[in-house]
Amino acid sequence: MLTILGFAMIATFLVLIMMKKMSPIAALVLIPALFCVAVGQGAKLGDYVIDGVGNLAPTAAMLMFAIVYFGVMIDVGLFDPIVRGILRFCKADPMRIVVGTALLAAIVSLDGDGSTTFMITVSALYPLYKRLKMSLVVMTGVAATANGVMNTLPWGGPTARAATALKLDAGDIFVPMIPALGVGLLAVILLAVVLGRRERKRLGILTLDEAIVQEPETVLVGAGAGAGGGSDRTRKNSGGAGTGTDAEHTAAVAHDGDADDEGFKGLDPNRATLRPKLYWFNAGLTVALLTAMIMELMPIPVLFLLGAALALTVNFPHMPDQRARIAAHADNVLNVSGMVFAAAVFTGVLSGTGMVKHMADWLVGAIPDGMGPHMAIVTGILSIPLTYFMSNDGFYFGVLPVLAEAGAAHGVSPLEIARASLIGQPLHMSSPLVPAVYVLVGMAKVEFGDHTRFTVKWAALTSLVVLCAGLLFGII
Structure with a gap:
């Protein structure tokens, strides 16, 4: 009976959230x-x-302070060069951007922590996806799958658990699996190519100037022309793919904000929170933090707590500014x-x-x-x-x-x-x-x-x- 109820509970949960009947x-x-x-254990x-x-309190604490830390890093402009570099490399081509998502997620996954990987990947690429009106489920799907392949690293968790449970050496488990995992990573990149081509067909390829220089509202019109709007120029850029939008992509794009969405502010070169003089300090602090995580010098929640406190203090020494930054990320936290x-x-x-x-x-x-x-x-x-x-x-x-x-x-x-x-x-x-x-x-x-x-x-x-x-x- 417990077996049936267990599967029924999981199935009920998945069905309700996928049908959006419950949050x-x-x-x-x-x-x-x-x-x-129902199983008689309500008491x-x-x-x-x-x-x-x-059991999950340390994880919750880690996520709270990690979000504050990486939120501050976004505010001060640590990831702006990455976003601009990816955009220039990809030339506003959706296919290259999706492939870049897979590569970035895989590289950052070397730190062994999924939460950190997702925070860095989304922080760097969310403004780009928003600016080009790309499907956000493509970003989350590719990032999660790439991270899943890399999650098998000995310090990532599963391999260490398997070694502990069966009393084996983690290296003996992981090293022979490297070729197969390499094939898995290639499969994710191939998936990114396929999904990127679908996005390219749906949106077309904007020029670099259109993606970076134009006002967000103009880019929105150009990127959203696939839905049937826009000028002759923007319809030309969209490649006439307006009638071929996939329903699963549309669901993620449609609910996701207007022209003034905060995602468009990620590349604003004039935002007040930028700290260009502290760029190398922030970069060094982030590298030191990730290195300490990999070396397990302290529990991850403690590292992020210290990192968030240090980042806030150095970048925003005035208390009103610190409160403003915390409030800006309170929703995510x-x-x-x-x-x-x-x-x-x-x-x-x-x-x-x-x-x-x-x-x-x-x-x-x-x-x-x-x-x-x-x-x-x-x-x-x-x-x-x-x-x-x-x-x-x-x-x-x-x-x-x-x-x-x-x-x-x-x-x-x-x-x-x-x-x-x-x-x-x-x-x-x-x-x-x-x-x-x-x-x-x-x-x-x-x-x-x-x-x-x-x-x-x-x-x-x-x-x-x-x-x-x-x-x-x-x-x-």
């Missing part, structure tokens, strides 16, 4: 509360929620931290009621005995949905040891099982149980349901590509 925060809180009562709901909040604490209710009920354990046991028990010699492949396939429907902790510490034991009974090496368990990470990064994804959709101003509908199929396909590459190279 993600409301769904994350109310649906697990209802199912907790323990408070305990489950407190446990969940306790509240949005994301609220999502994290709401997700704590969901994960707390899933774990506390025993639903996760029963779901895992049922899935493992459903594997036919004849599949025993192929447990590595089975593990890889199962990791795709399981790491989406449950946290990495739940999968790697709850399910993986059982799969490894079943594989060992048929002579399958625990190393192969551990490598196969990484296959689902491209999809995992878009799971509603991953706090970082709320940073991504929140900063990009994309509905979580829109992101889910757009990304799941591409991320699952990327995971299968990595699995096939692992089989081809003999890694799995």
Whole structure:
């Protein structure tokens, strides 16, 4: 019964948010509360929620101060040269911009933290997508999938969890997987090319002068000509693609703001918050912060707390200016931290009621005995949905040891099982149980349901590509 209710709770949540019948925060809180009562454990709901909040509180604290830190870095102009450089390189070509999104997300993912990756990627590229009226779900989908592939780095989390759960060396798991993961990254870049071409067909290619020099309102008209408006010149630039707009792209673009949206201010060379004399200080501080994260010198929440305080103090020494900067980013902070604490209710009920354990046991028990010699492949396939429907902790510490034991009974090496368990990470990064994804959709101003509908199929396909590459190279 707990197995059925567990799957039903997850399915109910996904259906309601994808159909936009409930907001993600409301769904994350109310649906697990209802199912907790349904399994007869309503009296323990408070305990489950407190446990969940306790587990995710450090993550919420990290996100709060990270948003403030990177928000200040945007304000002072740290990422402006990156945006201008990408724009000049891409020449306002949507295809090149989407490919640039994949590359930037992959490079920044080397720090091993998804939230940081999304904050930097969206901070740098959101003004560009807005200025050219590109689909924001393309940005979030490509960034999340690229980060998912790179999330398998030994310091990223999943590999370390797999090594701990099976008592293996993280290097022995990760290093042989590099060729397969490289193929996965190439698949993401190819996906970016395909999606970028769709965007190019829908919008056309603006000239560099049109993208940078013209007023935002003019660029909006030119980029939005695909919807049927604009002058003869802008319709010519749009390539006549006005009738071919994809519904999934339109949903993300339509809700997303007017000509005075704050995203257009990202490239304003005259905004009052710029601190050009402190550019190298801010760049050095950011590099030092990311280096400290990779070296694990301190807990990440502490690093971002110190970084945010230092960035505010140096760049805005006057108290009114500091309060203004904090207030400017309060909306993002509240949005994301609220999502994290709401997700704590969901994960707390899933774990506390025993639903996760029963779901895992049922899935493992459903594997036919004849599949025993192929447990590595089975593990890889199962990791795709399981790491989406449950946290990495739940999968790697709850399910993986059982799969490894079943594989060992048929002579399958625990190393192969551990490598196969990484296959689902491209999809995992878009799971509603991953706090970082709320940073991504929140900063990009994309509905979580829109992101889910757009990304799941591409991320699952990327995971299968990595699995096939692992089989081809003999890694799995």
